[in-house]
Amino acid sequence: MSIKPTESELEILRVLWEKSPGTVREVNDALNEKREVGYTTTLKLMQIMYNKGLLKRERAGKTHRYEPAMPKETTQNALLSRFVENAFGGSTSNLVMQALGNQRTSPEDIEAIRAYLDELENKQ
Amino acid sequence: MSIKPTESELEILRVLWEKSPGTVREVNDALNEKREVGYTTTLKLMQIMYNKGLLKRERAGKTHRYEPAMPKETTQNALLSRFVENAFGGSTSNLVMQALGNQRTSPEDIEAIRAYLDELENKQ
DNA sequence: AACTAACTACGAAAGTCTTCGTATATGATC
């Protein structure tokens, strides 16, 4: 049982990570702030995600209210493992350094990461 | 013109990042150490990648010798940007911390990253 | 020059993803 949302599915998950539960209408509106998507397209996708077990839902009157079936972190970690494997041959530290080097990182970010490294080291 | 190798294409790129140029035979042999793939499958994929501009090639006798059209880092960065966007809503530092927290990171890795952070900070 | 082994080219099938149109159901309003 591997978690493997497609790119469009991830778009929807991102909306629901931000605010959930949410209706198809709400999700579709959120998506349409970035790009044009038909309502039934979003509906279909969310139905598929429900069947795959990526979303939970419950009826509320005539609509459904959806929410992610798993915590954000669980999904992100699953995606991350795959990605590290696929693109960086499994080397997490390579990925981290590339990420830090390429995307611009603010001094605050750097501090946060340092603190986190300290924590990590103490834990071991 | 966005760089967007598929997962199978990435598998091939990883082989050629390791050692290139390489023939279809060599790449296919390398792939078959992990999983079974038909020779013509690999061939077709590499032809497609050549047409897409992901690989360069030149004739050498009756075979072709292929190599990545772009430096590894360029491709990795392109993939990384997409991934940060898709899975982490654009937050690089979130990705980095998740990566460090979840995958096990050795003390040496941590040191390497610290050194890298120092460098980064001095550069700014 | 014919034969053989290994290569390339290419078409097509099977699977998945994304999209949307159409049909049907539901609940509120007159």
Added chain:
DNA sequence: GATCATATACGAAGACTTTCGTAGTTAGTT
């Protein structure tokens, strides 16, 4: 209870990915 706006369900088309079989090409060997 008929009407209307809005929901869901579902099928199917079109694009892309992955896979491999078959046909044809090439260069070395007898």
